Amino acid sequence: MTIQQLKYIVALDEERHFARAAEVCMVTQPGLTIQLKNLEEEIGIKIFDRNKVPLTPTILGTEIINKAKKILRQADEIRDFVVNEKNLLEGELKLGIISTLSPYLIPLFIKAMKEATPNVRFIIRESNTGQLMKDLETGTIDVAIMATPTGNANLIEHPVFKEPFVAYLNEGHPMAKEDFYELQPTDKTELLLLHHEFCYNAQLLDICGLKTSDKIKEQFTYDISSIETLKNLVRAQLGFAIIPQLSVLNETESGLFKPFKEPIPVREISLVVSDSFSKKLLLEKMNEAIWNCLPESLKKNFSYRKIRWNDSPYFVKEVSKYM
Numbered sequence: 417m418t419i420q421q422l423k424y425i426v427a428l429d430e431e432r433h434f435a436r437a438a439e440v441c442m443v444t445q446p447g448l449t450i451q452l453k454n455l456e457e458e459i460g461i462k463i464f465d466r467n468k469v470p471l472t473p474t475i476l477g478t479e480i481i482n483k484a485k486k487i488l489r490q491a492d493e494i495r496d497f498v499v500n501e502k503n504l505l506e507g508e509l510k511l512g513i514i515s516t517l518s519p520y521l522i523p524l525f526i527k528a529m530k531e532a533t534p535n536v537r538f539i540i541r542e543s544n545t546g547q548l549m550k551d552l553e554t555g556t557i558d559v560a561i562m563a564t565p566t567g568n569a570n571l572i573e574h575p576v577f578k579e580p581f582v583a584y585l586n587e588g589h590p591m592a593k594e595d596f597y598e599l600q601p602t603d604k605t606e607l608l609l610l611h612h613e614f615c616y617n618a619q620l621l622d623i624c625g626l627k628t629s630d631k632i633k634e635q636f637t638y639d640i641s642s643i644e645t646l647k648n649l650v651r652a653q654l655g656f657a658i659i660p661q662l663s664v665l666n667e668t669e670s671g672l673f674k675p676f677k678e679p680i681p682v683r684e685i686s687l688v689v690s691d692s693f694s695k696k697l698l699l700e701k702m703n704e705a706i707w708n709c710l711p712e713s714l715k716k717n718f719s720y721r722k723i724r725w726n727d728s729p730y731f732v733k734e735v736s737k738y739m
Contacts, residue, residue: 419491421455422484424448425463429481432470498694505698506535512557516616516643517579517685518542520662521561521706528705533698544641545615552690559699561706563615564686571688574699574723576706578682579714581623582664582673584650584657597674599624606656608646620658623681647672661714687723699723 427437428448438445456463463477473481513522522540529538541557548560549568564573583597591597604624609617646657651672660683664673687703700723707720 417455417458419488421451422488424451425455425477425481426484426488428452428464428471429473432472434471504695505533505701508537508539509559509695509698510539510541510557512541512543512548512551512560512562514545514548514560514562514616515542515641516610516660517561517563517662519644520660520665521709524709525561525702525706528709529702532701532705536698548688552688555690558689558693558695559702560688561685562688563619563683564688565684566615566688570691572691572693573686573688574703575684575686575721576703577710577714578684578718580661580675580717581619581658581681581683582661582675584647584659584664584673586650586653586672588653589656591674592671594674596677598677603656608649608655608657610641610643610646619681619683623658662711665711696723 424437424441424443427440428434431437431440434445434449438448441448452463459480461476461480462474463480465472465474465477518540526538526540529536541551543551545562545566548557548562549566549571551557552560553568553570561576564575566573583591585592585597590600604626607620607624607626609620643657643659643663646655646659647663649655650657658681659673667673685706687699687706689699693699703723707715
């Protein structure tokens with residue numbers, strides 16, 4: 417028994433004519449007749465007396481049609497409920513964000529979302545990429561802001577922007593006086609990485625043309641997880657760092673960071689959800705808020721991208737390593 421079959425018998429009751437009912441249901445008359453026959457055979461009851469003109473429901477058929485009308489009303493209520501939930505801009509949302517982005521984006525994002533969704537309460541958790549993916553799959557968080565692609569087929573990724581990397585140099589670095597940075601052979605052994613940020617570190621190693629971090633800084637092992645600590649180590653002439661552009665947003669006058677010469681390495685930042693996430697309007701508002709709060713210096717080389725819900729249900733877009 418299907419919802420469509422119930423729609424057919426209700427239409428037949430209202431029209432009392434197979435051809436007119438088929439036209440209302442936008443189906444062929446033979447198709448409607450076959451579906452009615454299948455339903456009657458399944459329940460073992462004749463719903464309509466075909467010998468009467470116009471077509472007339474049987475006594476039990478009348479009761480079945482009344483129940484069918486009630487079921488169809490309830491189905492419409494479910495549909496309306498789902499549409500309303502997708503467009504609801506209130507309640508609670510658990511948001512995860514990678515630690516290499518959180519200190520720089522979250523203060524801007526919170527301010528933008530307060531204006532866009534004043535009735536939504538955000539619970540924000542900072543973590544690494546691997547943990548955020550697990551939390552999305554288990555439902556511990558609803559949405560994650562993270563670097564993509566993740567390679568996880570169970571998650572849906574909606575790219576928001578691309579963030580360039582910059583080189584962070586101490587004052588004695590040979591490229592410190594240049595306008596743009598080019599990778600120096602000696603920098604490869606000085607590269608500072610973050611603890612437990614495997615995806616982030618892999619990007620940095622790739623930028624530097626390294627396959628492993630085993631030979632980096634043999635005398636010291638830095639077990640750190642903060643970009644700010646990396647920057648302080650560079651200032652103390654204890655290494656070299658490649659960091660995201662947002663992390664130097666308030667250091668425009670310091671002169672310690674340099675943009676790369678082209679090709680410029682970038683990372684894609686996306687809103688990532690599980691395949692069961694339904695609050696589409698809220699995700700669209702988040703997408704817009706993140707883009708609007710970005711500094712113009714970051715947006716100028718990229719264009720705003722709206723979330724496209726007609727993309728593949730498992731939208732994982734492979735992104736080039738460089739612009």
